[in-house]
Amino acid sequence: MQRSPMSTRNAELAQWVEEVARLTRPDRIQWCDGSEAEDERLIDQMLDSGELIRLNEKTHPGCYLHRSDPADVARVEHLTFVCTEQEADAGPNNHWMAPGDAREKMLGLFEGCMEGRTLYVVPYCMGPVASPLSRCGVEITDSPYVVVNMRRMTRMGKAALERIERGDSFVKGLHSTGELDPERRFIMHFPESLEIMSYGSGYGGNALLGKKCHALRIASYQARTEGWLAEHMLIVGIENPQGETHYVAAAFPSACGKTNLAMLIPPESHQGWKIWTVGDDIAWLHPGKDGRLWAINPEAGYFGVVPGTSPKTNPNAYEMITRDTIFTNVAVTEDNQPWWEGKKDGQPAHDWQGRPWNPDSGKAAAHPNSRFTVSATQNPSQSPEAEAPAGVPISAIMFGGRRRDLAPLVFEARDWNHGVLVGAGMASETTAAATGAQGVVRRDPMAMKPFCGYNFADYFSHWLNVGAKLDKPPRIFHVNWFRQDAEDNFIWPGFGENLRVLRWVLDRCHGNASAVETPIGFLPTLDAIDQEGLSMKDGAMEELLSVDEALWQSEMTGIGDFFDQFGERIPEALMEEFRRVVEALGND
């Protein structure tokens, strides 16, 4: 077996790599240092093997296309497990397997699976390397595509390894693309021993183990024992014309607008406003000594939804992905430029599987969950605070989802505990980010249904406890950009115009925006959201800000049924909030 020179002084890591190599039997072991030269070598190698295709070098320098296996295009929630000793600790919100059984199953799959392949050792740090809030991991993988993605998504290589060698504990993640057989595909998490085993998929959320597996499932479990929160949230700074910046964190389910909100460009009518991106998918939130909640983004890049990205909807992102970007499962034009639905430029010649494009087929040319991978440093709106070791202070938390009706454009919770109920009661229409039916409303508390590494009832208790520790907790809001009319048109223009809602949110935090109290919380008065320069149909704002009490009563019944499955473990303080809202709806 060949080995690359870099190895490690950390005995635990060295021994684990040895063990894995004995099990998986690779031809070569390569320790990844995260350098540009290493990245270039891997890209060249994948261009040779066909795993990557070079895109038009004039229009898209440094951009490559990866076509995945057609049956491996999204997260697979039904094959994702949390393996705690006690089944009840994983909760009814997770698929569970006993750790011993899961380990045995996975060892069977991994046995000899790297024969003829290279085993890559990928040390990474989630969060700024200098931050005490950051956490390390090592992913062992046989996929060069994973390595080049990890380099863009995390602080990978030498600096991370040094942190581990100075004594940081690390999450052990073992990954192999295996034979990509959906029947032999499992994503297993062992939060009690900080381990991940992922077999049979090369797709981002299943294979880039720093992201969903580590920074959400394992970290949420760790965060609970350590007194912080690991959340599926973007972090965005909003600078007003006076030059003051305030930070908002927002949890929306996958493909419900996080990346877009985090990179928003203010509309024409908002001269002097600026948006600063700290993170677009994951936030680690820590109670600070000053009684506020502080956030870091554990990631260093974006794995974003491509379709819908246009110069009109998201000019920042559109510009950002014209260079040094890895595209997965987009279509291509005749002259080899990437193409996707909603791009508003060019015509596809070949679809995401490389087949000649037939415009009459009625099918999308790019996969609806096609993705871009890009370093955050390419984002024109990247926050100067993105590397701050202490993170940024959070003024407001927003929960939100995709609801064609029911949920108003925005409302504010009465206080932290009511806000926890608003988050716990969230629901959203499913999207292409996970396999399975799309457009079905499902309960997705805090947008964490696929990502909470333990029992949701304990998670809700933890949220209540964190709030109780904060002297100045963020205010909590709920938003919905996705209300539709009878003809299926979105009522709210969304995208850049969402800044108008952010302004009301921040004005509420500073005590100078008007609101009316309703059974579900505080809604803006009809004139409270600035509508200057906004074109909407007559009556649109009334509709966006209405509360249909009959619909809300049945929603509360649904939330109650959802809570029931957690039995006695559901915290009483949450049920108190629940009963108060139900009663208020009944009395009106």
Ligand code: GDP
């Ligand atoms: P994420 O997966 O949560 O980061 O979501 P994205 O920001 O990537 O958006 C997912 C999809 O929703 C894309 O097709 C976007 O164009 C679309 N989208 C994002 N924000 C809005 C919005 O404010 N209004 C509407 N109608 N669509 C949006």
Ligand code: PGA
């Ligand atoms: P998203 O991230 O939230 O940007 O869609 C990927 C995912 O959740 O699968």
Ligand code: MN
């Ligand atoms: Mn996500």
Ligand code: MN
């Ligand atoms: Mn995103």
